[in-house]
Amino acid sequence: MNNHSLYILVVEDQQSIAQNIANYMEAKGHILDFATQGDQGLALALTHHYDLVILDLNLPVMDGLEVCKQLREHAHHHVPIIMLTARDSIDDKITGFTLGADDYLTKPFSLAELEVRCFALSRRHLLQTNDTLIFDQLSIDRKKQQVTRAGHNLELHSMGYRILTILAEAYPQVVSRSKLSQKLWGDDPTESDALRSHIYQLRNILDKPFDYPMIKTLHGIGFVLNVKSDNN
Template identity: 65%
Template sequence: MSQSNSLHILLVEDEQNIARNIAEYMEQKGHVFDFAMKGKQGLELALSAHFDVIILDLNLPTMDGLEVCRQIRDKADRHIPVLMLTARDSVDDKVTGFQSGADDYLTKPFSLQELEVRCLALSRRHRLHTSDSLSLGPLVIDRKRQHILREGQRLDVSAMGFKIMTVLAEAYPQVVSRTELSQKLWGDEPTQSDALRSHIYQLRGVLDKPFAYPILKTVFGAGFTLDIQDNE
């Protein structure tokens, strides 16, 4: 894993077996971990060190995850992405979690691979929203100037092409479905069925054709994603 994809993560989880499994998997992937088993301890760590993502269990001793999240949002001097873990999967529980300031929600039992993907996506989305530019391997997306660079070369992308790349970069490494991409580009306004296909085709001509390998990838039956290779 490249250094740019290595996250500093705070895990607040009182079940030692779960914490150990998460840590072993994520550390093998190159991420750095700090731990807390109690809510108040987790809050103190969250406010005293710099973390890319906090994985926060809902049911904790001394202070539950909802209150920890509320206090992080109230007291932290920056927005720290929070992924909440819980055995509760009702809509009401999820709404309460989001209202407390959680950015994402994962119901136990979950796959460790999905947990990592969500942490990476949360961190990237946060960086994209809080900085003028986002680097993904050979790509630099400059939100302020609405420029895209590949290998330092500015790409002549259209306004719609820039929007498509921004949506895919926010979601990376997850796949964005055609329906979701269309909704983010046009909202609820109806559009021609082949409009998205046309924009994707034009974007590929600028983004991929002049280079050694394609970055914009179609996942059959699922949608679109970016294929980032850091060694370009």
């Protein structure tokens, strides 16, 4: 499924968990560094260019939330962070996300799922740091706010451009209608017909003249970018 290795920092004070992660991830070809204390993990994260940090919440000297907060304040680039915790309360998750965590896994977790989450985050991060997003026939130049498909310039309205960019940045994840509305209009509710109308107009320009649709509706769930080269 994936054939590239990741450079990962694991900040975890429980040796058995760190060892399990090491055994699984290194066997898959990933390169790992380890820290057992929060301050030590922060120092490593600030001096090395990791693809990802796997960060335990309960750490000696400096806890995971403080490490996350300090990393977001002092790092010169955004490094994706997956938080690990034995606590599964919604308050912990909200605090973690507020301080800058990108994802969250509750112990005990599947090592296979951890690897999948690592790939998804590193890929999303790579997309978000590039000025140009490219998916098969589709190219989105975020600096110039220009979109082309199969070499043709697409004249999108600003709302259509925003919808397409949101779907591209979330890819391969599905974006729910409510999440899309929230990103477009914030907390001000809008008629569901408004979103439907914008999606319809976007499809007329992005999909209609071409050989297959790039916006896929998952009924009752939301929307996802349909990239032909990823389909089996």
